[in-house]
Amino acid sequence: MTKDQWLSVRKQIPDGAREPWTVMLWVADLLLLAVAWNLWLADSTALQLLGLALAGLATVQLYLIMHEATHGAASANRRFNDFIGHCNGWLIALPFLVRRRFHMAHHTWTAHPLNDPENRGMIERFSVMTKKQERTLEFVWKHWIPMIAANHFLLNWRAPFIAKAKGDSSPRILKEIRFARLYLAGYLAAAVLAWSLGHLLDLVLFYLITWVFLFFMVELLNLPHHAEAPLLARDADRLQFWEQDGVSHDCKSLPLWSRFVILNFNLHIVHHAFPSVPWYRLAKVQKLLGEHELGHAPSQTHEWEFAVKNRRRPLLQLMGHFFDQRG
Template sequence: MTDHKTLIASLPADTLARLGQRSDRAGLLHLAGHVGLIAGLALWVAQGWWLWPLALLPLGIAICFLFTLEHECTHKTPFRTPWLNEWVGHAAGLLILQPFEWFRYFHLAHHRHTNDPDRDPELLSGAKPETRGEFIRHVSGLPYWWAMARQTWRNALGRDPGDHVPARARPRLRREARVMLALHALAASSLAVTPLLFWIWLLPALLGQPFLRLYLLAEHGRCPRVANMLENTRTTYTNRIVRFLAWNMPYHTEHHTLPAIPFHQLPRLNALMRDRLRMTSAGYTRFTRAYLDDLRNRNG
């Protein structure tokens, strides 16, 4: 059986070089589309235009899926210019209450130890529900908001952020968390003057988070706990809207196999390795049904 290392070795060096080319143009165009979608929906809500409550859910989904942009920025791949990756990553993290500096180390540890039950921080943090009750709590998004608020506060106080964060990075985490808390406090204080941020940010984010939780479950949920990236990670074939919002991260096996490949090249990488993928799903609805069926069979 082919593993991801054998697959990588089989790809020509010039092909890998072409796939690995990052682009400010591709990143900025995609960013403009994502931010433009958020801004347009927020304007619809803020102006109270016809049927404006219907815009709350898609606005929240678009905001919450900034997670996938922040995730890409931890790999420094959306943009060729380094400072763009840093600033955009921090901005995305601010809007979804996920400290960028902390998440960088959390996520890189996840890549080093993907689906290892003893070392993958995603598994250790309980990100894969094992009962129907855990599934409902997880998908609600409430555990996520609590965990991120708690982590930001701990970082601000200089508490231990986890073994995956090196000592040299901890002052940066502390500074970042304090800036985040100050900005969030400023945003909260504005609610005393106008409820605008509640309607265009806070409420939509609460509504949109369950959709991100369901999306993320498909990346590794119910995949074998082995070292082979072709088995421990799932690629989900979905529509253009989801691929756009998720910055092509539904091509997740491809991303884990070669994490330095930028988002806009992942469809081309998929074409090269599609026949060797072990874990795939034909859509998120189908995956969720299978996940729930598995929970039902396991727990009765």
């Protein structure tokens, strides 16, 4: 993609949330989660399973709407946008402020081995891994155990505390720590309320099952978009938005699934080119790029096909050869 092509599309697509669709979907997902909880408390196994299915759908979309909020695309009102981000972050146990800091760095420094926190974390992990740890990692990968997502969530919790322990007492880090503690206080209050109503065990089981499913979905949705993409040199400058189509991938669109379940998250090239454009405009951006003969290749696979194919391959073969520094 050239700068002129990028600018041509940029002029035709407004930034940010100009319509209420994301907020409306957010409210619907909160209501769906409440319905799912009530079904979980039913005596019928069939209703409980239906409740888990609805909770899984709602939670995945809350994660995706939180992603919208990290880009300021959930609501035109900044405070309300951040409230949505914090609310969803609390519900799925992913601190919003840390997630936003890491994710913005990922967009700014996509494909950089050091400044992109996603790449830096992989390099640090693979470069110190023993053969035994490698075998464990491959076992986890091939058996669809979502430890990559679990570690990602855990890192977002630990990051500000690690930074403070290393001497970073900047206002940003202290604010992230305050909100992390506020989240924890909220979990304690929810647990006390559930215990007082006699539903603490119900809440724990409901939450854990839904959370594990979310981890599975986070890996399913995120891994295809940068796997086997080349890394930049360590001293490279950051890529401009119109240059990032070479280091990110789209997934093939599937009817209903792509637009209404995963909110066009598969259109990752256009998202990296125009990160503040909300999910419901990405298809239009894709169409405009198509007029320039840009966009995803016809051979692109969808998320499920990518997972089925690549879970059979060694993880280090899929993406570790860019990170493994052991020689």
